Amino acid sequence: MVATLTSLSIALLATLAQANPPNGYGSGASGPVIKIDTGCKYQEFDGTGVSEAFQRGLVIHELNAASQKLVLDYLFTTKGAGMTILRNGLGSATDDPFDLMKSIAPVAPASNSSELNFIPLPREDEYQVWLSHQAIARGVNTIYADAWSADGYMKTNGTDSYGGYLCGVTNTSCATGDWRQAYADKIVKYIQDYAAVGVSVNYVGFLNEPDLNTTYASMQSDGRQAADFIEVLHPTLQAAGLKTEIACCDGSGWQQDRERLTGIQEAGDEDLIGLVTAHGYSDYPSYPFNTTKHVWQTEWSTFDPINYAWYSGGDRFQSDGITWANNIHNLFAVSNANGHLYWWGAANTTDNQSLLFVNGTSEVRVTGRLWAHAHWGKQFVRQGAYRVDATVTGSSALNVTAFENTDGTTAVQVINNSNDTLSVTLQGLNFHRGAQTYLTNNNHNLTRGYAPVKRGHKGVVASVPGKSLLSFVA
Known part of the structure; x- marks a missing residue:
């Protein structure tokens, strides 16, 4: 769905105060101070x-061997x-011309x-099976299969597009009867088909943006209607002996999904x-959900x-890399989410x-957006890590997140939204093993050691250039 820049995103980049100019290395007392408290833990990290x-x-499969490897490695x-x-798409279309995902049960x-x-x-699930194997070989450990819609013959409108509802849920009446069990059986067969080719599906979703009626595959549902199907799908998964868990409900925005939850x-x-x-389109991820379940932003x-820039300073800044670094920061630090997924990783598209x-x-x-994501990738934060407390004094231009990994290492992401280089003091970590830095901005893509750290009597100090993201690993 088409998204517009949220007012929160605009405010983030437009109103950040300008910070003091650099003061060099030393105690850092005259510059911003970041205090990390690994004893104060928040949510568990599941990945990106x-x-x-x-x-x-x-599209990836059709690249030549060198370019294909490049994309997958990136x-x-x-x-x-x-x-x-x-995140794979679970198809519902009757055929598969480009841009559609064919069902495994296309005939009623x-x-x-x-x-x-x-x-x-169909075609190894439109080459998603091949992609899953390639991704797993490179360290992907979680597969999420999500359906945009049930098959048309299972719905009130007779097509997998243009919204409609699953026959059998509350407030529907279909001459053909209740199709909830049939839809659950199809989902189970899909998971079994993947298992047969060596791919375990960890989570499965049966809705995508159920608050919308779109020209492409879509199915509407409120929370009560989602529950009506969950009450059928859950025992069907259990009866089949599957460990796959149900994900719900991929609302188009934070509020839209909260209503379904x-x-x-x-x-x-x-x-x-x-x-x-939940997705980040209609309503920005700006608060935690009231649930004990893990929460992912999934699209x-x-x-x-098209914008390739880290920071453009122009009217495309909503797609700049630094904007997405701030989006990811807010998702984890403000919304307490456990996972973040961008939409497409690689595509032949004319927009972002x-x-x-x-x-x-x-x-x-x-794009600069990819390098923003890299700072929360497995090089820095690994599955099972916990977000820990990170407080900033001395500058409102810094956004900081910190995660402690299960091996005791800590990754700290520092976004400097000002134009000025800031001499930042980092406190509260064990630096006996030293600290490594990785810099991303208009001139650097995850450059290691560009901003060396020095020990001061109050912590370690490093210069963070303006409009940059500097990650510390200690």
Whole structure:
């Protein structure tokens, strides 16, 4: 869906106060101070990721060998973003011209109680099977399969597009009856098909932006209606012996998904889901959900003309790398989310729906947004880490997150939104093993050691250039 820049994002970049100029190395007393408290822990970190749904896996597959490897390494290794989550699309279309995802049950059965007419995964599920293997080989450890819609014959409007509702949920009436069990059976078969080719699906979703009616695959649902299907899907997964957990509900924005979660909670079905999922389009992720479940932001991008910049200073700043660094910071530090997924990782698109742009069989171009994501990739923050307290004094221009990994290392991401270089003192970490820095800005892409740290009597000090993201690892 088309997103506009949120007022919160505009305010973030437009109203940040200008910080003091650098004061050199020393105690850091006259510059900003960042205090890390690893004894104060917040949410667990699950990872970052992307999707290649709607046949963008095919786009990567058609690249020549060198460019294909480049894209996959940029997305899933520490040479690039180091992502560990892949979101696949669970198809519902009757055929698969480019930009559609074909169903594994495209032909309606005789009735809602008849066995579905399953076919093999079309073209390896539009090359998502191939992509899953490539991603797993590079360290991806979580596969999330999400359906944009049930098949048309299971819905009130008879098509997988233009919204409509699943037959059998509250406030629907279909002449063909209740299709909830058939839809659950299809989802189970899809997961089993992936297992048969060596890919475990960790989470499965049955809705995508259920608050919208779109011209492409879509299915509407409120919270009560989502609960009606969860009450069928959960026991069906269990009966099949699957460990896959249910994710819900990929609302188009934070508030849109909270409304669905509230309905599930009121129905008493929250314990039947394993993951709360929402997008960042219609409502910016700006507060925590009231749930004990892990929460992921599972789709977000911008749609303005192509922008490769880290910081452009122009009217495309909503798609700048530094803007996305701030978006990710806010997602973890303000919304207490456990995971973040951009929309497409790589695509042949004319706007900013992807982190990498591909053209033909060889051209690959990298955006500043990819390098922003890299600072929360597995090179720095690993699954099972916990966000820890990071407080900033002396400057309102800095956004800081910190995570403690299970091996005791700590990664700290420092975003300097001002134009000035700031001499920052970092306190509260064990620096006996030393600290390494990684810098990203208009002139550097995850450059190691560019901003060396020096010991002061109050901590370690490093210069953070203006409009930059500097990560510390100690």
